[in-house]
Amino acid sequence: MEKRQINVPMMADLAARGETPEVLFWVGCAGAFDDRYKRVTRAFVRILEHVGVNYAVLGMEESCTGDPAKRAGNEFLFQMQAMQNITTLNGYGIKKVVTACPHCFNTIKNEYPALGGEYEVIHHSTFLQQLINEGKVTAEGGESFKGRRITFHDSCYLGRANNIYEAPRAVLEVLDADLLEMKRCKTNGLCCGAGGAQMWKEPEPGKKDVNIERAEEALATLDGNAEVLRNLQGAESTAPALPAGSNHGGSVIAVACPFCMTMMADGVKNKERESDVQVFDLAELIASAEGLNA
Amino acid sequence: MHFSFQNILFLLVAVAGFGLFFWQARKIRANILVGRDRDMSGNVNERLWKTLLVAFGQQKMFKRLTPAVLHLIVYVGFIVINIEVIEILVDGLFGTHRFLQFLGPLYSALTATNEVLGALVILAVAALWWRRNVKGVRRFTGPEMRAWPRLDADVILYIEVILMTALFTMNAADLKLHGADLPGAYPVSQFLTGLLPDSPTALHVLERIGWWAHIVGILLFLNYLPSSKHFHIIMAFPNVYYSRLVPQGQFSNVESITHEVKAMMDPSYQVPAPATEPDGSAAAPTPFGAKDVDDLAWTNLLNAYSCTECGRCTSVCPANLTGKLLSPRKIIMDTRDRVEEKYNSPLIFNPNLYGKEAKHSEQEQLDKENHTLLRGYVTPEELWACTTCNACVEACPVNINPLESIVEMRRFLVLEESAAPNSLNVMFSNIENNGAPWAFSPSDRFNWADDLFVTDKAAVAQR
Structure with a gap:
């Protein structure tokens, strides 16, 4: 296979040449620093390069959107971060932003306008769906997911917060895999436990951790474990029917959020199921199905 | 048609029944209006449509x-x-x-x-x-x-x-x-x-x-409503009408902080003059976030009077499901109890007669000194267990938003008392110093792009 090295275009360089990109890729702190989520960032950039999207990143000029500060109640710190980022983005005349993090997505899309930052903001699930609809991504030529079981875990900040339920599912559909819905999905989806700044603190005392509860549900869905599914609390009666059959191995929990990624992967590890269940982001699944990993 | 003693008696009963109800309703209206101002005007068509679907049409019940x-x-x-x-x-x-x-x-x-x-x-x-x-x-x-x-x-x-x-x-x-x-x-x-x-x-x-x-019976029931969770049969309609129209993920912007931050970034920025009382004196500064019911927006208090305690919010709350203290329903019930404790409880069937312990648990964590909504009713432990996932908001059939009240109380804890859990304070200082919630060096922010390759499918196809 021939491969080529990617020189990720930096916004400062484009600006120096007097160019503006079609879309700015907002990497986010997890995408830039978290070892696991860096692989998602790299997968998404491979897709952008493969399709030939005119994009750029801020590189070291990017700073935390302020989401965790805002959710934790530190409005002052949030606004400091937001104004700093808005100054950067407006300085470059950015019109459109894509990000793989639902928290960055929600914050920039919904909370920056009140502080003077108005952009068209899209989440990478919607962006990937558009590429698929345009025929630019076909999920051919790489790893085959045909017949493998995949269940999608809804991110709260993508789903309930912004009503994006179908885009990630449409992206997964192109893989021709066996897609299963968890009982608590879409509007009724159970949080991974990391939102609202929980990612950075120990949980309050309780019976179990939220990510364990969610991982148990995801595993039971992939395994077709009817007993576990029957005993789940908090499922509304519009829940999908229980899937039958047993796990064939190599199943996937698909996520679209860096914090869900951490929480679900920890949950799977806690249940000692890393050998047959993997947690992947949508961009990783598409990049490997398209055969872009080099 | 013939008038009799019965008609006169009926007239008296009806006037007394409706009169008492309106007297109670006015007291409750005053209770709700102790909340902070919040402009919910406009978008009339969208609001009416929502009221038709969610309140009249019971749309969210059918989950x-x-x-x-x-x-x-x-x-x-x-x-x-x-x-x-x-x-x-x-x-x-x-x-x-x-x-x-x-x-x-x-x-x-x-x-x-x-x-x-x-x-x-x-x-x-x-x-x-x-x-x-x-x-x-x-x-x-x-x-x-x-x-x-x-x-x-x-x-x-x-x-x-x-x-x-x-x-x-x-x-x-x-x-x-x-x-x-x-x-x-x-x-x-x-x-x-x-x-x-x-x-x-x-x-x-x-x-x-x-x-x-x-x-x-109907007139007695009507006068029982203001003391009861059954008040939702009336309050559900205004509550849905005045519910938020913005995406659920959008948290409110604190404008007073915006002025401060703008003034810090640009010294020439003119901070608008502080609000004045009707007599011209400067108004007392309002705290950041909410410590007590009157620090919440009036819509949050309207929420409290619209709750029928069905528990759909709590039943889908990830924190509650995994055994944490947080229950969104309790936050809403506490708000109503507290507003009636602090302002007069106007009710004829006064549920306070049952004693406090009949209404909410006497948790040892509760602060006896500062008997306010925060600490006196709702403990920080409950507030910090929230994942802000919006499951409670989505589940409520009458569009009550417990998350707004939770975030307002978190704001008070952080901005007025610096009382965040220590690990969150570490996260805050990481953001301040490194521009990321973790302790990574900002100079490593672009390292993910090192040695990045992609399959050149165009080149493969040409061959």
Whole structure:
């Protein structure tokens, strides 16, 4: 296979040449620093390069959107971060932003306008769906997911917060895999436990951790474990029917959020199921199905 | 038509009943308006449409089918049977008998519908009582569901059965008294006449008892509402109308902080003059976030009066599901209890008579010194357990938003008391110093792009 090295275009360089990109890729702190989520960032950039999207990143000029500060109640710190980022983005005349993090997505899309930052903001699930609809991504030529079981875990900040339920599912559909819905999905989806700044603190005392509860549900869905599914609390009666059959191995929990990624992967590890269940982001699944990993 | 002592008595009872209700409603309106200003005007069409779907149409109830159907029966019964109240009022004031009979066949349709709905309401109420007291639906339990809320829930069901029984007593006695001459159709009462005595005097008395019990019962129920969770039958409508139209993920912007931050970044920025009292003196500065009920927005207090304590919010809360102290329903119930404790409790059936411990648990974490909503009712432990996932907001059939109140109290803890958990303070200083919530060096932010390759499919295809 021939491969080529990617020189990720930096916004400062484009600006120096007097160019503006079609879309700015907002990497986010997890995408830039978290070892696991860096692989998602790299997968998404491979897709952008493969399709030939005119994009750029801020590189070291990017700073935390302020989401965790805002959710934790530190409005002052949030606004400091937001104004700093808005100054950067407006300085470059950015019109459109894509990000793989639902928290960055929600914050920039919904909370920056009140502080003077108005952009068209899209989440990478919607962006990937558009590429698929345009025929630019076909999920051919790489790893085959045909017949493998995949269940999608809804991110709260993508789903309930912004009503994006179908885009990630449409992206997964192109893989021709066996897609299963968890009982608590879409509007009724159970949080991974990391939102609202929980990612950075120990949980309050309780019976179990939220990510364990969610991982148990995801595993039971992939395994077709009817007993576990029957005993789940908090499922509304519009829940999908229980899937039958047993796990064939190599199943996937698909996520679209860096914090869900951490929480679900920890949950799977806690249940000692890393050998047959993997947690992947949508961009990783598409990049490997398209055969872009080099 | 003939006036009698009964008509005068009825007039007095009706005026007293409605008058007392409006007196109570005004007190509650004042309670809600102690909340902070918040402009919810505009978007009238969108709001009306939402009210039509969510409040009138019960759209969000249908996520859970069984209770939705049972609730729909009681709801439709309540609305349709109340058309009969118009007739009762006119009959009572002017001494007419079944005033609406001029409607002819339509009157028969109305009375027949009422009878069928009345019977269905009794069945539905029995099923609801069974779910609550025998089956033990999990969401009807919890530390906040103590003596008063549990009693309240059953009292509502009993009153509904009494009202329907009064309706059938009136109709059956009237039917037996007048036979086929009685205007209207009575598909249920026609089977009940056999149970009644044959004496016309007794029948007349029974008909009067049924009639009076029905209308007096309704007036008493109306005046019970402001003390009860059942107030939702009225408050659900304004609550849905004034619910948020922005995406659920969008948290409110604190404008006073925006001015401060802008002034810090640009010294020439003119901070608008602080608000003044009507007499021209400077208004007392409002704290950041919420410590007590009057720091919340009026819509948050409207939420508290719209809650029927169904527990759908708590039943889907990830923190509550995994055994944490947080229960969104408790936050909303605490808000109502606190606003009635701090401002006057205007109610005639005062639930405070049951004592505090009947209303909410005396947790040891509660602060006896600072008896405010935050700490006096809601502990920081509850607030910090929230994942801000919006499951409670999504689940509420009447668009109550517990998350807003939680975030407002978090803001008070962080901005006024610096009382965040230590690990969150570490996260804050990481953001301040490194521009990331973790302790990574900002200079490593672009390292992910090192040695990045992609398969060159175009080149592969050319070969």
